[in-house]
Amino acid sequence: MKKFKILILVIALFPLAAFADTFDDILNALKAGNSKEMTRSFNNSVELTLLDNEGIYSKQQAEQMLKNFFAKNPPKSVTLQHKGASGQGAQYAIATYEAATGKFRAYLFLKDTGNGLLIHEFRIERQ
Numbered sequence: 001m002k003k004f005k006i007l008i009l010v011i012a013l014f015p016l017a018a019f020a021d022t023f024d025d026i027l028n029a030l031k032a033g034n035s036k037e038m039t040r041s042f043n044n045s046v047e048l049t050l051l052d053n054e055g056i057y058s059k060q061q062a063e064q065m066l067k068n069f070f071a072k073n074p075p076k077s078v079t080l081q082h083k084g085a086s087g088q089g090a091q092y093a094i095a096t097y098e099a100a101t102g103k104f105r106a107y108l109f110l111k112d113t114g115n116g117l118l119i120h121e122f123r124i125e126r127q
Helices: 002-032 035-040 059-072
Strands: 042-050 053-058 075-085 091-099 102-112 117-126
Touching (some): 002 035, 002 075, 042 059, 053 059
C-alpha cells in the first residue's frame, strides 16, 4: 500500500517537475537574451507584445522581434516574481527583466498542447 501511495504522489507531481524545467529553460534563455532558445518553447503562433508592438506572430517572426528587442535592451538581470497554474491546466509566470535601458515586466502564459508546455502568450512591458 505504501508503494502505491508513493507511485500516486510521483504521478501527481510529474507535471509540476516538467513545469519547473520548462520555466527554468525559458528564464535561462531570457536571462541570456537568447531569442532562438526562447522561441523553442513558443507555440507555432504566439500572441506577442514587446513594448508597443502587439500581435499574433509565427515562431519565426517572434524570434526576429525578440532578437531586435534583446539587441536594444540586453538583459542585466531577470528575476522570477511569481508563477502558478490555472484550473484549466495553463501555466503562467511573471518576471522582472532589467536592462540598461530600464526595468520591464515579462509575462508568460503556457498551455499543454499534447507535446508539452508551449508559450501561447509572451509580453514585455515597461515597469
